[in-house]
Amino acid sequence: MKTRMSRQRLLIAMMALPMLAHAAEDALLLETRAVATAMPPKLMAELQKEMAAGGLVSAIAACRDTAPQMAKEISAKTGWQIRRVSLKNRNPKAVPDAWEKAVLTEFDQRVAAGADAATLEKAEIIDDTYRYMKALPTQPMCLSCHGNAGEIPADVKTKLRELYPDDRATGYTVGAVRGAISIKRSSM
Numbered sequence: 499m500k501t502r503m504s505r506q507r508l509l510i511a512m513m514a515l516p517m518l519a520h521a522a523e524d525a526l527l528l529e530t531r532a533v534a535t536a537m538p539p540k541l542m543a544e545l546q547k548e549m550a551a552g553g554l555v556s557a558i559a560a561c562r563d564t565a566p567q568m569a570k571e572i573s574a575k576t577g578w579q580i581r582r583v584s585l586k587n588r589n590p591k592a593v594p595d596a597w598e599k600a601v602l603t604e605f606d607q608r609v610a611a612g613a614d615a616a617t618l619e620k621a622e623i624i625d626d627t628y629r630y631m632k633a634l635p636t637q638p639m640c641l642s643c644h645g646n647a648g649e650i651p652a653d654v655k656t657k658l659r660e661l662y663p664d665d666r667a668t669g670y671t672v673g674a675v676r677g678a679i680s681i682k683r684s685s686m
């Protein structure tokens with residue numbers, strides 16, 4: 499009787515372990531997603547405020563300084579690494595690593611197959627590091643700085659050329675994946 503009980507307990511424990519691991523992973527996802535989702539609306543608000551106050555050229559500073567600043571603040575608060583990456587980057591440092599590149603390529607394929615870029619995310623545990631990416635969709639307001647040549651005003655073009663001589667972040671259309679927020683958590 500006794501051995502049967504403990505065997506039963508063992509069985510329950512064995513069944514519960516993967517479930518617990520799964521629940522822990524779900525909690526990680528919820529927590530990480532919440533942080534990744536909070537940033538874009540704040541940035542959009544900042545962009546819109548700058549555009550209304552000083553026009554497009556001065557709004558360049560919002561994408562240039564505010565976004566990295568926000569990422570830095572969240573990084574300091576959470577201890578996670580947070581940055582923006584793109585397959586066609588403007589900031590020379592926004593080059594994706596191998597995992598990020600594969601995920602961005604997958605995002606593009608999913609959008610080409612009809613998915614809504616706003617819904618795309620990816621999470622994976624690699625070598626004790628929790629990695630997460632959330633796609634940043636191109637919206638109409640992004641086109642004056644990331645759209646086709648005809649959509650970017652001349653003064654914005656000049657400023658962008660001056661600041662980013664190797665700029666690749668143009669030619670986007672609404673709905674396309676402009677890039678992604680990428681989060682790395684090594685202490686899980």
Ligand code: HEC
Nearest residue numbers: 557558561562582584587588589592634640643667676677
């Ligand atoms: C006023 C011009 C302007 C607007 C509008 C704008 N951006 Fe940007 N964007 C920039 C600049 C400048 C950079 C480079 C920032 C830097 O130096 O880190 C940039 C960089 C980025 C990056 C980082 C990757 C890279 O290519 O360097 C992403 C992602 C991005 N923008 C997405 C968006 C999205 C999405 C929108 C619309 C919601 C948007 N941007 C609207 C000017 C703009």
